[in-house]
Amino acid sequence: xxxxxxxxxxxxxxxxxxxxxxxxLGAEAVWKAIEDxxxxxxxxxxxxxxxxxxxxxxxxxxxxxxxxxxxxxxxxIPVINVENACSGGSTAxxxxxxxxxxxxxxVALALGVxxxxxxxxxxxxxxxxxxxxxxxFGFMFVGLYAMNLRRWMKERNAKKEHFAKVVAKNTYNGSxxxxxxxxxxxxxxxxxxxxxxxxxxxxxxxxxxGDGAACAIVCAVEVxxxxxxxxxxxxxxxxxxxxxxxxxxxxxxxxxxxxxFTAYEKAGIGPEDVDVAEVHDAMAPAELLLYEELGFCPExxxxxxxxxxxxxxxxxxPVNPSGGLAARGHPxxxxxxxxxxxxxxxxxxxxxxxxxxxxxxxxxxxxxxxxVMDDNGACAITILKR
Amino acid sequence: MDxxxxxxxxxxxxxxxxxxxxFHMPSSPDERPYLKGSKCLSCGLVFFPKLKxxxxxxxxxxxxxxxxxxxxxxxxxxxxxxxxxxFKSPSVQAYINLLEGPRVWGLITGCEPDELEIGMxxxxxxxxxxxxxxGNVFISYQFRPIGRSLK
Numbered sequence: 001x002x003x004x005x006x007x008x009x010x011x012x013x014x015x016x017x018x019x020x021x022x023x024x025l026g027a028e029a030v031w032k033a034i035e036d037x038x039x040x041x042x043x044x045x046x047x048x049x050x051x052x053x054x055x056x057x058x059x060x061x062x063x064x065x066x067x068x069x070x071x072x073x074x075x076x077i078p079v080i081n082v083e084n085a086c087s088g089g090s091t092a093x094x095x096x097x098x099x100x101x102x103x104x105x106x107v108a109l110a111l112g113v114x115x116x117x118x119x120x121x122x123x124x125x126x127x128x129x130x131x132x133x134x135x136x137f138g139f140m141f142v143g144l145y146a147m148n149l150r151r152w153m154k155e156r157n158a159k160k161e162h163f164a165k166v167v168a169k170n171t172y173n174g175s176x177x178x179x180x181x182x183x184x185x186x187x188x189x190x191x192x193x194x195x196x197x198x199x200x201x202x203x204x205x206x207x208x209x210g211d212g213a214a215c216a217i218v219c220a221v222e223v224x225x226x227x228x229x230x231x232x233x234x235x236x237x238x239x240x241x242x243x244x245x246x247x248x249x250x251x252x253x254x255x256x257x258x259x260x261f262t263a264y265e266k267a268g269i270g271p272e273d274v275d276v277a278e279v280h281d282a283m284a285p286a287e288l289l290l291y292e293e294l295g296f297c298p299e300x301x302x303x304x305x306x307x308x309x310x311x312x313x314x315x316x317x318p319v320n321p322s323g324g325l326a327a328r329g330h331p332x333x334x335x336x337x338x339x340x341x342x343x344x345x346x347x348x349x350x351x352x353x354x355x356x357x358x359x360x361x362x363x364x365x366x367x368x369x370x371x372v373m374d375d376n377g378a379c380a381i382t383i384l385k386r
Numbered sequence: 387m388d389x390x391x392x393x394x395x396x397x398x399x400x401x402x403x404x405x406x407x408x409f410h411m412p413s414s415p416d417e418r419p420y421l422k423g424s425k426c427l428s429c430g431l432v433f434f435p436k437l438k439x440x441x442x443x444x445x446x447x448x449x450x451x452x453x454x455x456x457x458x459x460x461x462x463x464x465x466x467x468x469x470x471x472x473f474k475s476p477s478v479q480a481y482i483n484l485l486e487g488p489r490v491w492g493l494i495t496g497c498e499p500d501e502l503e504i505g506m507x508x509x510x511x512x513x514x515x516x517x518x519x520x521g522n523v524f525i526s527y528q529f530r531p532i533g534r535s536l537k
Contacts, residue, residue, distance in 0.1 A: 122471045125470060125471070126470060126471065129470060134491055135470065136404060136405075137404060137405060137491075137492075137493065137515065137526055137527075138469065138470055138473045138477055138479070138493050138515055138516065139479065139491060140466055140468075140469075140470060140477065140479065142464075142466055143464040143466045143477065143479035144464075144479075146464035146465075146466065147462040147463060147464045147479065147480070147481060148462070150462050150463070150464065150504075151461075151462040151504070154504065195467070196467055197466065197467060197468070198464045198465060198466040198467060199464070199465055244441075245441035245442075246489065247431065247441065247442050248431070248487050248488075248489070374489060
């Protein structure tokens with residue numbers, strides 16, 4: 001297998017763009033990544049395109065990747081359409097990396113593009129719940145997060161203030177991010193004064209609907225210098241796992257932990273080597289659980305991480321410098337690639353006002369999605385190194 | 387006006403079963419509802435909804451159909467102050483550890499949200515979970531704290 005590097009990333013701002021379609025959003029992200037990588041359209045050998053709810057909410061019912069890429073001027077090459085719920089973006093990235101690693105092509109593109117806003121909120125809400133067949137019985141992801149957090153709070157003696165602190169941190173980061181959907185920093189008090197969506201979750205702790213696209217271009221390390229003079233960002237691991245069945249009485253390793261430790265092994269590093277991370281906090285307090293599952297702190301220390309500011313922009317392990325899902329926004333399939341774009345910018349030192357202060361060399365993204373039986377449908381961990 | 391309209395719609399609506407094959411709906415008052423799951427004859431694990439391959443034994447031919455009482459305890463729950471279109475709001479959702487072993491997701495009915503606790507005993511309650519704009523009523527499985535009447 002060949003070493004793979006990211007040479008270009010690009011994304012649209014995330015937000016509500018009723019007047020823009022998937023093609024328009026996708027083409028913007030593709031061209032920003034192409035310009036960042038300094039490649040030409042004809043250099044791209046294969047493309048993976050992730051989208052989840054296009055068939056339900058847009059006029060495009062299939063081959064969405066081809067519809068979007070032809071709008072960007074990309075014809076003829078193989079296009080692989082990817083649907084993997086919220087982890088679709090990272091799944092597409094993995095496909096692009098494998099094409100290059102295997103020697104099948106030198107340059108590959110991964111795009112995640114999504115539109116949640118369609119002018120009919122009820123229709124959008126149903127589409128968002130469609131990551132699981134249980135939606136027809138009334139299952140809601142916000143309820144699932146609330147259930148897990150309720151148990152976790154009881155076990156750890158956590159307070160809602162801890163959750164609000166995560167939101168205060170992430171909305172501050174988001175306020176510095178020109179790509180973020182929400183750019184208003186929130187105080188702990190403002191978060192706790194917002195209405196209760198599902199105890200213990202308040203409105204400002206939750207991600208909401210969003211439109212947007214994000215793109216990455218990867219290539220074989222031996223050809224990278226042909227295109228770019230920017231620091232090369234190595235893909236040290238991009239591991240994808242699916243959920244397991246929780247057998248009563250047997251220890252259950254959380255899917256994120258299973259994915260993360262597979263990725264650490266592949267990259268030849270440990271969690272202590274990670275300098276910056278973007279994690280899948282569809283409800284911001286879930287970030288605390290992820291600190292432990294990703295091995296960023298020993299089990300039981302998550303509250304201390306947020307209390308001591310260790311994961312702030314100025315901390316020793318900044319988490320969600322982009323603002324995370326609740327502040328940057330969460331257009332399902334675009335999220336994984338937005339996380340990768342953010343880590344690339346952070347590792348290159350190009351993140352502007354939200355640049356982390358610890359001169360990062362290793363970054364991680366965690367991108368989980370869907371709900372199958374009793375576990376996430378999928379979880380992808382990507383480790384990038386400068 | 388709204389209530390009148392609802393009444394007319396109700397008269398025109400149909401009763402639709404959501405999740406046919408997941409539960410037995412009593413046809414008379416003295417019959418009890420139950421859940422339709424499956425069981426692995428090799429290791430004894432019970433599943434709801436039905437599985438065709440046991441995730442522990444991982445081979446074909448070990449599974450047979452099984453009925454579950456629908457009794458269990460609340461493992462964790464959430465009160466969502468909104469709901470998907472047509473569902474009751476607030477929507478009370480829970481994970482239940484069923485007596486026979488499986489941990490299952492379900493809606494909770496028949497009690498005030500602030501009465502709920504982790505560890506509370508629940509039983510199966512078949513009833514209306516959703517109503518659409520045409521007045522169709524959707525019937526499915528849910529759970530209620532034991533000893534409460536169905537609201």
